[in-house]
Amino acid sequence: MKAVLTGNESAAWGARLSRPKIVAAYPITPQTTIVEKIADFIANGEMDATMIHVESEHSAMATCISAEATGVRTYTATSSQGLALMHEMLIWAAGARLPIVMSVVNRAFAPPWSIWSDHMDTVAERDTGWLQFYAENNQETLDSVILAYRIAEDRDVLLPAMVTEEAFILSHTVEPVEIPDQGAVDDYLPPLDLPHRLRPGEPVGYGSLMMPDQYMEIRYRMARAMRRARRVEEKAYEDFWDTFGRLYAPVEEYKMDGADVALVIMGSIASTAKDVVDSLRERGRKVGLLRIRTFRPFPAEEVRKALSSMDAVAVLDRSYTFGHLGALATEVRSALYGSSPPIKNYIVGLGGRDVRVRDLEWIVSDIEKVAKEGLDREITWVNLRGGEE
Amino acid sequence: MVKTSLPREEYLISGHFACPGCGAALSMRIALKALGKKAVLSIPACCWAVIPGPFPYRNLEVPLLYTAFEVTGASVSGLSEGFKAMGEDAIVVGWAGDGGTADIGLQSLSAAVERGHDFIYVMYDNEAYMNTGIQRSSATPEYAWTTTTPVGKREFWKKGWKKDMVGIMVAHRIPYAATATPAFPEDMYRKFKKAASIKGPKFIHILSPCPPGWRFPEEKTIEVARKAVLSKVFPLYEVENGRWRVTFKPARFIPVEEYLRMQGRFRYLPEDAVRYVQETVDREWERLLRKEELSKEGPIW
Numbered sequence: 001m002k003a004v005l006t007g008n009e010s011a012a013w014g015a016r017l018s019r020p021k022i023v024a025a026y027p028i029t030p031q032t033t034i035v036e037k038i039a040d041f042i043a044n045g046e047m048d049a050t051m052i053h054v055e056s057e058h059s060a061m062a063t064c065i066s067a068e069a070t071g072v073r074t075y076t077a078t079s080s081q082g083l084a085l086m087h088e089m090l091i092w093a094a095g096a097r098l099p100i101v102m103s104v105v106n107r108a109f110a111p112p113w114s115i116w117s118d119h120m121d122t123v124a125e126r127d128t129g130w131l132q133f134y135a136e137n138n139q140e141t142l143d144s145v146i147l148a149y150r151i152a153e154d155r156d157v158l159l160p161a162m163v164t165e166e167a168f169i170l171s172h173t174v175e176p177v178e179i180p181d182q183g184a185v186d187d188y189l190p191p192l193d194l195p196h197r198l199r200p201g202e203p204v205g206y207g208s209l210m211m212p213d214q215y216m217e218i219r220y221r222m223a224r225a226m227r228r229a230r231r232v233e234e235k236a237y238e239d240f241w242d243t244f245g246r247l248y249a250p251v252e253e254y255k256m257d258g259a260d261v262a263l264v265i266m267g268s269i270a271s272t273a274k275d276v277v278d279s280l281r282e283r284g285r286k287v288g289l290l291r292i293r294t295f296r297p298f299p300a301e302e303v304r305k306a307l308s309s310m311d312a313v314a315v316l317d318r319s320y321t322f323g324h325l326g327a328l329a330t331e332v333r334s335a336l337y338g339s340s341p342p343i344k345n346y347i348v349g350l351g352g353r354d355v356r357v358r359d360l361e362w363i364v365s366d367i368e369k370v371a372k373e374g375l376d377r378e379i380t381w382v383n384l385r386g387g388e389e
Numbered sequence: 390m391v392k393t394s395l396p397r398e399e400y401l402i403s404g405h406f407a408c409p410g411c412g413a414a415l416s417m418r419i420a421l422k423a424l425g426k427k428a429v430l431s432i433p434a435c436c437w438a439v440i441p442g443p444f445p446y447r448n449l450e451v452p453l454l455y456t457a458f459e460v461t462g463a464s465v466s467g468l469s470e471g472f473k474a475m476g477e478d479a480i481v482v483g484w485a486g487d488g489g490t491a492d493i494g495l496q497s498l499s500a501a502v503e504r505g506h507d508f509i510y511v512m513y514d515n516e517a518y519m520n521t522g523i524q525r526s527s528a529t530p531e532y533a534w535t536t537t538t539p540v541g542k543r544e545f546w547k548k549g550w551k552k553d554m555v556g557i558m559v560a561h562r563i564p565y566a567a568t569a570t571p572a573f574p575e576d577m578y579r580k581f582k583k584a585a586s587i588k589g590p591k592f593i594h595i596l597s598p599c600p601p602g603w604r605f606p607e608e609k610t611i612e613v614a615r616k617a618v619l620s621k622v623f624p625l626y627e628v629e630n631g632r633w634r635v636t637f638k639p640a641r642f643i644p645v646e647e648y649l650r651m652q653g654r655f656r657y658l659p660e661d662a663v664r665y666v667q668e669t670v671d672r673e674w675e676r677l678l679r680k681e682e683l684s685k686e687g688p689i690w
Contacts, residue, residue, distance in 0.1 A: 003494075010511065020479060021471075021474040022470055022471060022474060023465065024463075024466075033689075050464055050470050050473075050474065052467070052470060052504065053504065054463060054466070054497075054500060055496060055497065055499070056495075056496065056497070059460065059462070059497045059500060060463075062457065062460035062463035062467070062497065063464070063467035064457065065464070065467065066454060066464040066465070066467030066468045066469065066471065067467035067474075068467075068471070068473050069454055069467075070467075070472050070474070070477065071471070072471045072474045089457065089458055089460070116534050149494060182584055197475075198452050198454060199431060200426070200428070200429050200451075200472070200477055201426050201427070201452075202452055202482075203451055203452055204447075205441055205447045205449070205452070205453040205454075205455065206454050206455060207454065207455030207456070208441060208443060208453075209442075209444065210437075210444045211444070236501070256521035265624065267480055268619050301572070315395060322498050323445060323639035
């Protein structure tokens with residue numbers, strides 16, 4: 001069914017089609033319309049789920065954790081400060097190996113208050129043990145919720161997953177979206193079968209104190225699950241292509257054939273960048289785009305394959321990890337270690353600042369210069385008032 | 390020797406990691422006798438996160454989900470709705486200390502009670518952060534020594550009366566709230582039975598004496614708990630849909646000093662402080678009796 005949906009409506013549809021039984025969420029701009037839409041679905045009998053109106057995001061995740069521990073599929077959604085408040089429970093969800101799926105509408109942190117987009121919130125949760133998928137458009141926002149359940153709930157993975165879409169740019173902007181058929185989703189996504197679910201009458205204890213002679217192996221198993229998620233993810237994309245006819249990959253190569261320089265981007269800026277690449281290509285400039293969809297587990301091999309023969313690489317971060325580079329630049333650099341072309345990091349679009357065609361064109365020109373003359377500096381903040389020191 | 394009417398079944402089996410004389414271990418034993426096999430526990434950071442023993446040991450014959458410090462209210466909400474969705478018949482029990490309830494966990498507990506999920510929430514109250522080493526909580530009684538309210542030359546004792554958790558719960562119009570202590574096992578057993586028979590949120594406040602934290606010999610746990618009740622420091626009562634009922638009215642009260650002087654944490658207490666505590670518990674007892682009387686006419690929230 002074709003429909004015109006906002007990013008948040010797309011996320012809500014992704015949740016509805018995945019049939020979670022428990023939705024626990026707390027309102028925060030710009031996530032609210034996801035939860036409102038789900039409340040409508042439930043109120044109209046279109047979704048068989050219980051909504052738990054928790055008093056905080058911390059409790060939203062805690063409630064999902066305990067509900068999921070009984071073996072039911074759960075869903076929640078949040079943004080920015082709400083995600084940061086959840087932090088403790090994000091680590092708990094991953095450690096308890098509960099495949100909770102959450103939509104995150106990327107929003108900048110306060111202070112100063114901002115309700116607009118950047119990736120700081122989800123990038124800050126990179127190390128919690130969650131899978132992370134960054135959507136480029138509303139269709140991907142919807143599809144990724146279904147994909148996330150499929151990958152997260154696989155017995156080889158059993159880790160939680162977050163699907164991100166950028167505030168307003170996607171969350172409140174309409175696009176034509178294909179809503180998959182419920183029957184097809186049911187075939188693609190079997191009911192959750194949690195191997196370690198709690199049952200009354202079966203005495204077990206989950207999460208007990210563990211001594212130093214055992215703890216490390218538990219963390220190793222999580223690391224192994226994250227590694228295995230790579231293969232599970234590939235299979236999920238293959239089956240998704242067969243079932244729904246839309247193709248996803250951990251990294252998307254756009255006009256990388258014959259490119260001398262490449263832009264590396266996560267999220268919706270990739271859409272603008274594709275136009276920029278198209279128009280520059282028409283003018284004979286050899287530029288390609290590598291969009292990172294899966295940030296965790298990081299597709300290092302694919303990144304290496306796509307980028308190691310470039311003359312220079314421009315990594316755009318819509319976030320910054322204070323004290324060094326942007327998180328994506330750090331990952332790309334480490335993936336290319338030993339075979340690396342010059343990599344320059346461009347900090348763009350914090351707090352919802354527009355990343356315009358001319359910004360991207362300037363980045364391409366700048367990275368072309370790096371390809372010819374070598375790296376002038378590791379990192380630069382783009383479109384900064386007053387320029388950099 | 391008086392025989393109790395408690396069932397023989399044990400769900401707390403031998404080999405627990407509690408300190409000798411732990412009131413919280415005794416309380417769990419009695420509670421599970423009442424709740425039986427259908428109980429599923431959610432336990433946050435507290436002494437009881439350690440008492441079941443480290444992996445792979447366990448001493449409980451019911452399932453147990455460990456949770457973070459401040460989330461017991463959220464956890465029992467999720468468990469309750471989750472089991473309902475799975476078609477499982479479970480008695481969901483949150484089992485948290487006074488810090489995890491009256492301090493860091495108050496927000497999620499309040500929300501869970503307001504929403505009205507079906508669970509029993511137990512605050513086993515040892516009147517300080519005992520698991521981390523006797524730091525004061527908002528449930529620490531006035532004048533008590535703790536490691537963060539030390540008796541020094543300038544600063545001493547915990548200031549301010551302890552937080553009234555049953556009062557807070559009753560203000561939520563909770564269907565059932567009660568106090569209990571292991572010194573009165575049959576009273577505690579009956580209250581857990583009753584809680585299990587009522588739909589919606591239930592709250593049980595257990596006074597759980599702590600020998601190392603309160604500074605009394607480990608064989609005195611029951612005596613200390615009994616004296617807390619007999620001195621009006623910890624009256625036994627229940628509030629069912631706003632109807633207050635004192636479940637044990639001592640024929641003879643003891644002076645509060647007898648209770649206080651048994652415990653090293655009150656050893657520096659001057660006479661005027663003892664008098665203040667006596668006056669306060671006397672007044673609180675009268676207030677409780679008035680609520681019992683008045684609520685015969687209609688609920689008092």
